[in-house]
Amino acid sequence: MTLANALPKIQIRDLQVAFGSNKVLQxxxxxxAPGDSLVVIGGSGSGKSVLLKCILGLLHPQAGSIKIDGEEVVGLTGDELEAVRHKIGMLFQSAALFxxxxxxxxxxxxxxxxEKMPRQEAKQVALKRLAEVGxxxxxxxxxxSELSGGMKKRVGLARAIATEPDIIFFDEPTTGLDPIMGAMIDKLIVEVTQAAGATGLTITHDMASARRISNRMAMLFEGRIIWDGATDQVEACGNPYVEQFINGRPDGPIEMKIQDHFG
Incomplete structure (x- = not known):
């Protein structure tokens, strides 16, 4: 294995983000790794979306490092930041179509x-991508406005892969979909990501979706990654916070933390 191949596709170190006194990432x-499909799980307000925004350069952390292909991206602006963003495709939670x-x-x-591609050439690429998502x-x-929720997600996925990105972000990809359509979207995500040879990073609350999409999971809790490992090991990870979250149990250490803060 060469040194270049050994580099993580995305490497994050000691990332810290706070909004006033609210320390979101600590x-x-x-x-x-290149080709990984990693799902970051965690409760509402745990900082999952903040993490994505930092990688995209939409938020600036107070401290820490984010490297993509070994290149530091924290602090980049202008054309340098755009060059990094060009490597990334994004499927937004609501599809976010114009x-x-x-x-x-x-x-x-x-x-x-x-990319300033001529319209007719771009249209042919778009139609090809639409075909790839069925x-x-x-x-x-x-x-x-003429599309169903499931069709909007498919269009959003086609847009995410249109520029042949190296990395694709998926923000709550099954939100608002029924279980069957959610499973279909997950299947498409796996297929198009693998076909493109892309690295996937997903944030979600949906554990069924997380299991279908990922080969790795990481849990974000109280501003830190508290567990990171293979998806097929998550059930037996031995971390009580992770086990409570993935099984949706109301009783456990996460509830105790809530009681500590608000009880």
Whole structure:
């Protein structure tokens, strides 16, 4: 194995983010290897979205390091930051489609706006990506308001892979979907990520989805990663916080922490 291949795709060290007195991330350490599909689990307000925003350069941490392919990204601005973002595709929680653009224009947005690809060429790429997520070409001419929730997620996924990113982020990918559609979206996520050879990073509350998507899981609690390991080992991890969370039990150390703060 060469040194380049040994580098984590994403390496996070001692990441700290606070909003006033609210310390959201308190020293996050995490490595994501090339080709991994890592799911970060954790309760509402645990800092999962803040972590993604820091990697994307949308939030600036008070301390710590984030490296992508060995390059420090904390503190980058302008063209240097855009070059890093170009490596990343994103499926937003609500799909976040532009209402005023057709479906194909949404999928091609990064190509036409970011890469300045001619519209007709970008449209052909968009239609190909739509086909890869199981949508026919005529769907490309529809407006987002004409789509079901499941179709919007598929379009969002097509947009996420349109620029052939090295890394794809998935923000609560099954939110708002019924269990069958959620399972279908998860299957598509696995297929398109593997086909692209991309590294996946997902944040979710949905443990069924987390198990389907990932080969690794990490749990974020009180601003730190408290467990990180193979998905098939999570049930027997021996960490009481993780075991309570993944099984959805009301009684356990997480509830005790809530009582300590508010009881």
């Amino acid at each position: 020293g996050v350490n995490l490595d994501i 209402d005023s653009l057709t479906v194909w224009e949404n999928v091609a947005f990064g190509l036409t706006q970011g 949508l026919q070409a005529q769907v490309g001419e529809l407006m987002p």
